């Protein structure tokens with residue numbers, strides 16, 4: 001595996017029924033990308049600790065709210081490289 005890869009690993013069109021846990025590995029992170037351009041790196045540890053890791057990643061989109069545009073669902077993607085959860089001011093996460 002090329003550890004230098006960056007950017008999108010799986011987007012909405014390619015993930016199919018990928019589970020939440022698929023986005024939780026050392027080489028990747030989960031990112032919410034709203035149609036308005038707002039983005040946030042999501043920390044899924046709370047959902048994982050609830051035992052929700054096997055649920056489809058898409059089922060968590062409705063737990064997100066975009067603060068800049070008010071969208072009630074924000075598309076999730078899996079991106080290369082592990083990184084800290086940041087930009088959380090743009091996307092509100094319902095636990």
Ligand SMILES: [Zn+2]
Pocket residue numbers: 034035036037038066067068069070071
């Ligand atoms: Zn938005």
